[in-house]
Amino acid sequence: MLLIAGLGNPGSQYARNRHNIGFMAVDAIHARHRFSPWVKKFKALIADGTIDGEKVLLIKPQTFMNLSGQSIGEAMRFYKLALDDLVVIYDELDLPAAKVRIKAGGGANGHNGIKSIDAHMQGLLGGKDYRRLRLGIGHPGAKELVHNYVLGDFAKVDNEWLDLLFSALSDNLAYLVKKDDNGLMNKLTLALGGQQTTTKPVVKDTGAKPVPKAQSHIRQARQNNNNAPSSVIKLPASGPMADMLARLFGKKDN
The missing domain is CATH 3.40.50.1470 (Peptidyl-tRNA hydrolase)
Known part of the structure; x- marks a missing residue:
């Protein structure tokens, strides 16, 4: 039994x-x-x-x-x-x-x-x-x-x-x-399999500010090109990535 x-x-x-x-x-x-x-x-x-x-x-x-x-x-x-x-x-x-x-x-x-x-x-x-x-x-x-x-x-x-x-x-x-x-x-x-449920965890507010997500070099360069504050922009100064970003976002002659 x-x-x-x-x-x-x-x-x-x-x-x-x-x-x-x-x-x-x-x-x-x-x-x-x-x-x-x-x-x-x-x-x-x-x-x-x-x-x-x-x-x-x-x-x-x-x-x-x-x-x-x-x-x-x-x-x-x-x-x-x-x-x-x-x-x-x-x-x-x-x-x-x-x-x-x-x-x-x-x-x-x-x-x-x-x-x-x-x-x-x-x-x-x-x-x-x-x-x-x-x-x-x-x-x-x-x-x-x-x-x-x-x-x-x-x-x-x-x-x-x-x-x-x-x-x-x-x-x-x-x-x-x-x-x-x-x-x-x-x-x-x-x-x-694949069932969606309604249960969601409750997150307590600790007062801490969320950590910003890391941005790609290309997104940072686009912000820089749009006059974003220089203090938040950290781009490579040399190397292949620097050369590519210069070609993409370098200022054109008028």
């Missing part, structure tokens, strides 16, 4: 939050395939189905993000599952929006849901090397903006790449079940 956990916070007020992209992905999988209706168990909503001949259990913890490990730990113990039978889908700040990564193990990178699951898996199975499917949501650009950003809703224009992501993940779920992570990544990358 494969246990696919989507992370998020319960309640309609959180439904479109960036932090809830794990819930959104699992909901899309549930809608695409013939899973059972959602039922309450393990302090979570669960649904079961079969993908490519393998039994799959979807789980959405209802304990709020910071306690996600409670629900997942209970389900893992009940079904006597191993670490490699678990896939967790969640939001990743350090990936640009519409970018996806999957690997076994790794750090929590400040994600409280993953911290909770790590703690429960470490105590239950003696390790943290379960598979993690990280869905990029982008970063607001400053640490103090993160809380409001992840608990903020996706913009309507994000629907284009979100729909592509969820459709590609749902259509290629068999790769996840077969533990063919490279095959899944190839399919997702192909589906999401």
Whole structure:
């Protein structure tokens, strides 16, 4: 059996939050395939189905993000599952929006849901090397903006790449079940290739003046020819470049 956990916070007020992209992905999988209706168990909503001949259990913890490990730990113990039978889908700040990564193990990178699951898996199975499917949501650009950003809703224009992501993940779920992570990544990358996203970094104003871009010798010579201030013009005095600039911009006889 494969246990696919989507992370998020319960309640309609959180439904479109960036932090809830794990819930959104699992909901899309549930809608695409013939899973059972959602039922309450393990302090979570669960649904079961079969993908490519393998039994799959979807789980959405209802304990709020910071306690996600409670629900997942209970389900893992009940079904006597191993670490490699678990896939967790969640939001990743350090990936640009519409970018996806999957690997076994790794750090929590400040994600409280993953911290909770790590703690429960470490105590239950003696390790943290379960598979993690990280869905990029982008970063607001400053640490103090993160809380409001992840608990903020996706913009309507994000629907284009979100729909592509969820459709590609749902259509290629068999790769996840077969533990063919490279095959899944190839399919997702192909589906999401070239997507434009709305996430833009926030740049703090430090008061420093921007550094001017370097100009070519030809542009500087053109400015000089148009009586630009000599203090900003630094042209070569000799050599091939000096000879060429003299031919191009040298003053003609009247």
